[in-house]
Amino acid sequence: MPDSEAWVPPPGSWASSAARRRNMQAIRSRDTKPEQVIRRLVHANGLRYRVAAKPLPDLRRTADLVFRPAKVAVFIDGCYWHGCPEHYVPPKTNSGYWSDKVARNMARDHDTNSRLKEAGWTVLRFWEHEPPLTCAAAITSTVRRKRGTT
Numbered sequence: 001m002p003d004s005e006a007w008v009p010p011p012g013s014w015a016s017s018a019a020r021r022r023n024m025q026a027i028r029s030r031d032t033k034p035e036q037v038i039r040r041l042v043h044a045n046g047l048r049y050r051v052a053a054k055p056l057p058d059l060r061r062t063a064d065l066v067f068r069p070a071k072v073a074v075f076i077d078g079c080y081w082h083g084c085p086e087h088y089v090p091p092k093t094n095s096g097y098w099s100d101k102v103a104r105n106m107a108r109d110h111d112t113n114s115r116l117k118e119a120g121w122t123v124l125r126f127w128e129h130e131p132p133l134t135c136a137a138a139i140t141s142t143v144r145r146k147r148g149t150t
Contacts, residue, residue: 034128035076041136061112070146071121078128
């Protein structure tokens, strides 16, 4: 591409380059590998659930797994996007934007937890680096306890 036709981000865009924009657009918001592994394990334990569903109809947020009758919402959070205390590393490029984005995600996570708990839901949050067997065991025991089928 000649210099006169260089890619320019649209006004107000977060993308610092065309390559960065493509990279960021490719990041999944659902059906990530950690989610899929945990879902398979939970399903193998005999539990059925909704995927990427709204626990509350008036809440514009989705949980990764939703057990409606038991009122259990499960979130598998990415270490970067949700500010894992163990693995989050602040970005070197456009750090102001990305650090603010992660801070907003963390605030939204806390707000989601509060709203669901106020509505009588049990919220389970796991980091993507946690062992899938441990996560699946915690989910299974919580759902069975809430259903009264321990």
